[in-house]
Amino acid sequence: MSYQNIYKLTIVNPNMRHPQEIEVWYIMPAIRKELCNILLDKYGFNQKEIANFLNITEAAVSQYKKEKRGQHVKLPESVLSEVNISAKKIFNEESTVFRETQNILNHIRDTSTICDIHKMMDDSVESDCKECILHLK
Numbered sequence: 449m450s451y452q453n454i455y456k457l458t459i460v461n462p463n464m465r466h467p468q469e470i471e472v473w474y475i476m477p478a479i480r481k482e483l484c485n486i487l488l489d490k491y492g493f494n495q496k497e498i499a500n501f502l503n504i505t506e507a508a509v510s511q512y513k514k515e516k517r518g519q520h521v522k523l524p525e526s527v528l529s530e531v532n533i534s535a536k537k538i539f540n541e542e543s544t545v546f547r548e549t550q551n552i553l554n555h556i557r558d559t560s561t562i563c564d565i566h567k568m569m570d571d572s573v574e575s576d577c578k579e580c581i582l583h584l585k
Contacts, residue, residue, distance in 0.1 A: 465569075470569055477512075479552050480517075481518030485513065491539045501545050524561060527552065
């Protein structure tokens with residue numbers, strides 16, 4: 449059986465960034481920024497505790513707080529809601545930062561928010577592109 453029979457082949461702009469690059473460069477920093485702010489403001493964690501939880505430096509936490517990192521993408525309300533739920537689970541020790549980050553990323557993929565952000569951050573993505581939806585599930 450050939451791959452052509454398994455996957456529908458589509459022509460993709462060769463200059464288009466991979467959706468995983470968008471996740472790493474833009475979405476994950478935005479998630480970390482929101483988690484930092486929630487854990488600082490709502491749950492009273494200090495920067496050192498957050499740095500340990502997120503496996504980042506205290507300086508990175510400070511930069512997230514001051515909007516020097518993670519500022520390129522404004523997460524939609526549906527995602528912010530998920531981040532708040534995840535922060536509560538982390539605070540209550542019901543889950544880990546790793547697991548909750550993956551849950552948020554899955555939500556972003558499942559709701560096609562990845563496509564919206566991809567189109568905003570990469571001019572080479574065509575308006576009717578569905579590659580992220582087809583291949584990230």
